[in-house]
Amino acid sequence: MHVLQVCLFGNVKVTHTGRPSLVKMSHSNQALLAYLLLQRHRSHPRELLAGIFWGNQSQKQARRCLNTALWRLRQVLEPEGIPQGTYLLTPSPDEISFNCESNYWLDVAIFEAQGSSILAKPMQTMTADDADMLKRSLQLYTGELLEAFYDDWTLVERERLRRLYLSSQVHLMRYYKHHGNFEESLACAQKILDQDPLREEIHREMMDLYLASGQRALAVRQYQICHQVLDIELGISPMEETQILYRQILQQIAKPLRVRPRSATDLNSKEQTLRQLRLSLNGFDNALKQLRQAIITLSDEL
DSSP, X not given: OOOEEEEOBSSOEEEETTOOSOOOOOHHHHHHHHHHHHTTTSOEEHHHHHXXXXXXXXXXXXXXXXXXXXXXXXXXXXXXXSOTXXXXXXXXXXXXXXXXXXXXXXXXXXXXXXXXXXXXXXXXXXXXXXXXXXXXXXXXXXXXXXXXXXXXXXXXXXXXXXXXXXXXXHHHHHHHHHTTOHHHHHHHHHHHHHHOTTOHHHHHHHHHHHHHTTOHHHHXXXXXXXXXXXXXXXXXXXXXXXXXXXXXXXXXXHSOOOOOOOOHHHHHHHHHHHHHHHHHHHHHHHHXXXXXXXXXXXXXXX
């Protein structure tokens, strides 16, 4: 079965199943396809599309550019062997839409569907399968949406999906923490900070996770990272809540090692050892006295 595969996270990638090479498209055609896919549940007036993508040209020229782009898009999406209308529909002469009933795979669609369904569940009711599904969907986020595009509509969609990514990572982080998997929880927290290093509550989560896993030095280092980032980027100090946690960590580090009380067995064992050492020393003293006496006797004979 033929399937159109499209990745919109990071750089745009389009492939047809059974064909190893990527589908080559111009920058403007990639943008048009991305727009139709992200707004795939509705039809779009040609005049609207022409204004979005060629708004700096006259209406007539913009319509001509749109028609040319659509023709080229059909050539790569519906080449020989794939019926026209498989992916691009014309519900009316003045409208264009993407065919949602076609066989296609879209990274954004899977990411949204799986992420939203898991986020709708309270963290305490999540199962291991839910966590695995959410983790797999997050792996689809290989970069921000349409990284090479800077139109207004792309910025809005990019921020929306970025927020979904961060919310999903927070959900997964708290799930792992709730189940005592501190390593996975820390990994989620770090990915959040990679995207948004100013999120102080995530720095606190990491400090707490390091402390819970016995890595107190790393907890201190995380506070120092938080302090430095906030100072450089915003010129502010960490919140009182963060500083309180930091002081608690320092108090943990300052606590002396607890000495295990000596048991009766330990005392008896040590007394036996001392007794044996005394006997050994007495034997050594006797041998030393005998040696001295032998030396004196030998000297007298000489």
